[in-house]
Ligand SMILES: Nc1nc2c(ncn2[C@@H]2O[C@H](COP(=O)(O)OP(=O)(O)OP(=O)(O)O)[C@@H](O)[C@H]2O)c(=O)[nH]1
Ligand SMILES: Nc1nc2c(ncn2[C@@H]2O[C@H](COP(=O)(O)OP(=O)(O)OP(=O)(O)O)[C@@H](O)[C@H]2O)c(=O)[nH]1
């Protein structure tokens with residue numbers, strides 16, 4: 113693993129030395145390779161290495177740990193710092209009904225995550241209402257209804273030919289008139305480069321004025337994750353991120369890429385297919401995983 | 405690259421970035437950059453455009469190895485089992501393949517062996533309707549192997565040309581789920597000699613280096629005979645296929661370029677590389 117590799121690089125450095133530019137260079141290259149292998153974006157990795165370098169140069173080599181361990185510690189701390197040290201929950205302030213929109217590329221887990229979030233809110237004592245705003249994917253509405261039945265949570269029934277923005281508007285009205293305090297809107301997966309569909313999201317945003325727009329991304333996403341997140345943030349505005357399929361063995365570097373390019377907090381991690389498989393985001397565990 | 409006048413470190417860095425950003429991975433990229441550097445050292449190339457052509461040729465040779473489209477030979481039925489992790493596009497790709505086969509005059513049966521995922525059967529039934537293929541399914545939560553068994557029997561009795569089996573998405577590191585796939589394969593092999601004739605792993609072009617782990621573990625468990633890569637209509641380049649192709653001989657069959665029934669293409673190495681470089 114990375115700490116072992118770094119220990120090898122620094123094995124000749126004595127305890128009284130300083131981490132100098134020269135002996136850091138190999139270490140930085142090793143760290144950069146490790147990040148790229150973990151799917152951290154090329155430019156994000158470069159910037160990360162620069163900040164690690166400036167934190168490491170001139171540092172006293174502590175007597176208690178090896179230089180390799182110290183370097184590893186600096187990297188780990190910097191990673192946690194970038195990922196977001198404290199966890200921020202959902203923004204639940206505001207007069208009900210408030211709404212949350214889940215958006216993202218195709219297949220990232222939005223529908224299942226919508227149900228998971230609704231379940232979390234119900235357990236917290238709120239009265240959630242699920243809104244199936246995906247009219248394109250075969251059986252998408254049915255999928256959300258079946259999930260809501262399992263959870264004994266109510267869901268909106270779109271009328272035939274109802275457009276997604278109308279579905280959301282009408283669901284919001286219905287929720288307000290029937291005592292539901294939180295809408296969770298499941299939107300269709302779409303490409304960030306699909307202008308018409310990105311516009312559809314903007315319309316839904318205008319109709320429902322959501323408390324948060326949550327970008328749902330796949331933990332195994334590669335280099336392009338930055339471009340997707342950036343576009344969603346530019347065109348729509350993201351308030352938070354949910355990273356799904358963390359129960360796989362992907363290193364999850366996309367987490368760092370997305371956070372670095374949008375600055376928005378990662379709020380939850382999807383950890384399985386069951387409806388209780390969702391956890392609050394904790395930077396240290398994600399950092400360890402990215403570093404492998 | 406087009407505007408560059410000479411081959412220098414900056415050019416090589418730009419090429420390195422293009423390759424990494426396409427998801428080719430560090431090992432593959434470093435290897436190719438080293439090859440290019442050697443060519444320059446030996447004086448074999450001094451023009452940026454020629455260097456880029458050499459690079460393209462190197463990558464082409466790696467991919468060409470696996471540029472083998474699917475030939476559905478006359479069997480009754482030709483059995484295709486579609487596998488892969490969650491959400492990559494298996495069900496949608498099956499719908500597209502079914503549409504292609506029926507357009508080509510073949511009879512197609514679909515087995516709804518994803519008995520786990522909510523509304524998976526309904527989703528496949530809609531695709532079956534679109535493609536003109538009947539769907540064999542059981543009521544919710546039943547054993548996937550039982551659905552497959554019924555589908556095999558139905559296909560054999562009807563003389564169906566192609567049977568495509570849709571399976572539930574699953575994380576490749578979950579051994580119990582991989583065992584379930586092995587069981588399905590055994591059932592198929594027991595009923596029909598040489599079947600499944602194709603075990604098609606579906607990969608998502610937006611996935612990074614984890615695709616390598618997926619290919620390795622699914623291959624280890626079942627033996628993959630083909631790969632389909634979806635969502636190439638997005639901005640991800642799927643460069644990880646170069647890494648996969650460098651390590652294993654598994655034919656790249658199809659690419660998915662959208663969500664409609666016609667959005668399926670045969671894999672083509674040249675077109676694939678042109679999208680990256
Ligand atoms: N292993 C695992 N699977 C997940 C997780 N979250 C979602 N899934 C699975 O991923 C697949 C896709 O989930 P969906 O909720 O349908 O994804 P989606 O984003 O709504 O898809 P589209 O609406 O088509 O864009 C399903 O098989 C889910 O069960 C997770 O955290 N872990
Ligand atoms: N843009 C684009 N979207 C695709 C493509 N292939 C599939 N999709 C979309 O990806 C999402 C997931 O597709 P599915 O076919 O449900 O994926 P799956 O692998 O069967 O998912 P699970 O059964 O849940 O594991 C859907 O929204 C599809 O429309 C493609 O080539 N391009």
Ligand SMILES: [Mg+2]
Pocket residue numbers: 222223224246249252298299300301
């Ligand atoms: Mg969905």
Ligand SMILES: [Mg+2]
Pocket residue numbers: 494495496518524571572573
């Ligand atoms: Mg499916």
